[in-house]
Amino acid sequence: MAKIPVQFRLNGSDRAAFVGPSDNLLTLLRRGLNDFGPKYGCGQGTCGTCTVLVDGDLQLSCLTLAATCEGKHVETVSGMAEGPVLHPLQQAFMDHFAAQCGFCTPGMLTAAKALLAANPNPTRAEVIDGISGNICRCTGYDAIIEAILAAARGGQAKRTY
């Protein structure tokens, strides 16, 4: 079957690609567009490490058919830092040792970004719900939760989201 042309925005830049009819967005990002930020974990919507924003909504890129992304704006963890300047959430993750092996981090950061965009001052319980679709097998989650709460408290964080 013929390839399908897709044009969309990726982290603010216009991109175009040809995708197969059953390709998922994660495959397009990683293999087609060399955005290795989002990771392939489970392929079934359990682990959350492929999490991206599509038109501002948190979505799992491994469960998103690439062909449906025509005209959408996709944001990945790769677009969070501005050049050498880390996003406040990334800085907070570093400050709080919120990454160990780092495999969950792209999804955690993206989920945290979506959470703070909708709710700039979350409670601890809201942070836990916000990252409930993301599995971390190293940290025990506490460091991640603390990092997100710290980023939310930071004045700069509020301005950026």
Next chain:
Amino acid sequence: MPIEFRTASTFSDAAGLIAGDRTARLLSGGTLIMRDINEGRLTDGLILRLVDPAYRQINLSGRVELGAGVTMAAILKRRELAYLHAPAQAIGGPAVRNMASIGGNLFAESPYGDFTVALLALDAQVMVMQGFGAPRAVPLEEFLAGRARGGQGLVTAVQFAPPQNAADFRFRKVSRVRPKGLAVLSVAAHLPMSGGRVSGARVAFGAMAPVPMRAKAVERVLEGKALDAAAITAARAAAAEGIRPVTDAIASEWYRREVLPVHLARLLSGQD
């Protein structure tokens, strides 16, 4: 034949394509179909996307009508649907709730499909379009019984009468991991009260059979009774009638049978 992808812009276009192609599957949120693709279980056939705006519409005047493409997140945004917030919140994490639709949930294999359990306790009807005709209303229980056969047509929406009193509707999902995990079981109950007695009880279980099921024995023992200790004891005793739970990675059949009456009693007595 490999996978083919097409977009339909209206219900009748989609229903026509589905009627004419036995391999056709409707891609709604993608959380079920994309998983099957990623795991190599789905390698052939037509994947159809429907972009009719009515597919994602919520209509709250009179009977509630939820377009089959309405997401869990969309339900959580509507205060008028507060009684459905617990089951919507029980589906996955935030990303899954942005994607997963109520129509897709009707097709989710056990132990998934917790939202459908809630719809079953609301006596919902599934609007099904077969070919080019108008959608016809199929009782959800009948729809679920025929689900494995497939070929029922296009699910356009789900309809139900909202509970007169939101407090009469209760839902509980039991999982081992919080806040998000697969169901050991789920229970939904709609218990309208009339003069202090249950009138028109509807109770449904998830993960107790291959598809969500009505707990008719429990409904019978609650009907016409006050929701007191005696009624709850009777409901506990009736809970296991007709259940066929499975053993999976989440829980054994034995465990599911053992804990069902406990959780049913907690739901009925309003315990957390």
